[in-house]
Amino acid sequence: MNQPVSIAVVGSGYVGLVAAACFAEMGHSVICVDNDEAKVKLLRGGGVPIHEDYLPELLNRKRANKVEFTTDLRVATQRSQVIFIAVGTPQSKTGSADLSYVDAVASEIARSIDDYKVIVEKSTVPVYTNEWIRRVVERNGVPKDLFDVASNPEFLREGTAVVDFLHPDRIVIGAESERAGNLLKSIYEPLTSGDYYGLPQSVPGACGEKNPPPILLTSTKAAELIKHASNAFLAMKISFINVVANVCEAVGADVEEVSRGMGLDSRIGPRFLRAGIGYGGSCFPKDVAAFRHVAEQLNIDFNLLREVESINEEQKHRFFQKVRSALWTFRGKRVGVLGLSFKGGTDDIRESPALDIVEQLLKEGCIVSAFDPAAMERAKEVIPSSPNMRYASDPYAAAEEADALLILSDWQEFAELDLDRLHYTLRYPIVIDGRNLYDQGVMLERGFTYLSVGRPVSHQTRDAVMHRLP
Ligand code: UGA
Numbered sequence: 001m002n003q004p005v006s007i008a009v010v011g012s013g014y015v016g017l018v019a020a021a022c023f024a025e026m027g028h029s030v031i032c033v034d035n036d037e038a039k040v041k042l043l044r045g046g047g048v049p050i051h052e053d054y055l056p057e058l059l060n061r062k063r064a065n066k067v068e069f070t071t072d073l074r075v076a077t078q079r080s081q082v083i084f085i086a087v088g089t090p091q092s093k094t095g096s097a098d099l100s101y102v103d104a105v106a107s108e109i110a111r112s113i114d115d116y117k118v119i120v121e122k123s124t125v126p127v128y129t130n131e132w133i134r135r136v137v138e139r140n141g142v143p144k145d146l147f148d149v150a151s152n153p154e155f156l157r158e159g160t161a162v163v164d165f166l167h168p169d170r171i172v173i174g175a176e177s178e179r180a181g182n183l184l185k186s187i188y189e190p191l192t193s194g195d196y197y198g199l200p201q202s203v204p205g206a207c208g209e210k211n212p213p214p215i216l217l218t219s220t221k222a223a224e225l226i227k228h229a230s231n232a233f234l235a236m237k238i239s240f241i242n243v244v245a246n247v248c249e250a251v252g253a254d255v256e257e258v259s260r261g262m263g264l265d266s267r268i269g270p271r272f273l274r275a276g277i278g279y280g281g282s283c284f285p286k287d288v289a290a291f292r293h294v295a296e297q298l299n300i301d302f303n304l305l306r307e308v309e310s311i312n313e314e315q316k317h318r319f320f321q322k323v324r325s326a327l328w329t330f331r332g333k334r335v336g337v338l339g340l341s342f343k344g345g346t347d348d349i350r351e352s353p354a355l356d357i358v359e360q361l362l363k364e365g366c367i368v369s370a371f372d373p374a375a376m377e378r379a380k381e382v383i384p385s386s387p388n389m390r391y392a393s394d395p396y397a398a399a400e401e402a403d404a405l406l407i408l409s410d411w412q413e414f415a416e417l418d419l420d421r422l423h424y425t426l427r428y429p430i431v432i433d434g435r436n437l438y439d440q441g442v443m444l445e446r447g448f449t450y451l452s453v454g455r456p457v458s459h460q461t462r463d464a465v466m467h468r469l470p
Contacts, residue, residue, distance in 0.1 A: 016086030095289035110140035148180035153227035159345025167205030174223025245275035245454025255454025280342035331365035336402035339409025354408035
């Protein structure tokens, strides 16, 4: 393996914590910094604040000698050659990214620099942030030759974050100086050389000794843009297929067939063409808005992104209308809900379309019984338990005596339900699937009234719901 690098990662959210664990897994020594004392205490004690495959084992394996946790940014900076900034960049009222955390961290790092450091943006930030960090550090009196600022955007997805990090489609490094570029390249050497994949304990995934991930060296501005443009493009792909799904519904075609047919074109590709209730999470909504805002600031017309956002919003309303078409009235109806997270495989509920739909159901007077394998604790903080909002112990308990069951997150276990048991448990065998987890034919055969997204409605279902009627 390559020479280990001493690394500080500032921020222990999804990106920071996963990056810290994975850098340690790659052989580097890592100090993870967070100003949340309770979180640092939890991490030091062996706890893991987020639900992410492989993360607990990686942290356990490395906690003893490769990853430390601290609230002291000054000490972490002084002990590290490279400092990754992975703090939050929340959405401000105008849609732009709020960079105040990045600014504060950059100033504090600057005040602690006593020898050459590379400061790296890992958070998703708008173009020119690199430039701003450089200015902030200089304003704090650090000479130009004592630091570089680089950009190394992260493309991991929640739920598969560790595998995405260690088996990336590409590694992007934006650096203006050769010294910074080379140091960053050396951090990723265990992956780009393929050596990591030959280790007996390596996390399995798509890359291997013979097919290591490609590394792309760019300017810092290009690296910043690659991240924003990639997320905006993926969100656009989802909104595109969602509108195609709506056209499919209108003409009686199946969007699953259409997306398969489109995805086989290698220029389009099959991924991120799943129709549903719209995208959510802490990234796409925020990043589409921030990228649109960047374009506006530059007087560039990027109204396409506005459309992407409004289609995404509309998709939730359309789904809600579908629920209405099956239930007719809402007041006092019992609705089972499967899934509260913004997608399957994560406990994250930020910008979750599922939560918006549950809130709407409650507003209309429904009694909701919801189940999610990981997100219920977090959901309770936003929608507390009440006589109208119950949290169930499993999918069948959520379905018990319900007038209809809604599937709102694509957890694998929701695609593998015992359909006979479900039929028996529901008051009326109505399933409204916002994630197209089931085959329509199978659901009809098993006696369900089944509504999904972008698929033709069978005669039986049409008779059972007020489809298309206002
Ligand atoms: C997204 C990107 O996929 C990552 O590459 C990026 O690093 C990350 O944002 C980030 O910027 O940090 P993530 O938000 O974890 O990752 O989740 P995705 O798997 O991309 O899903 C986002 C949303 O789109 C979810 O609500 C999901 O259900 C929805 N989606 C996804 C669809 O509706 N259809 C699809 O075909 C794919």
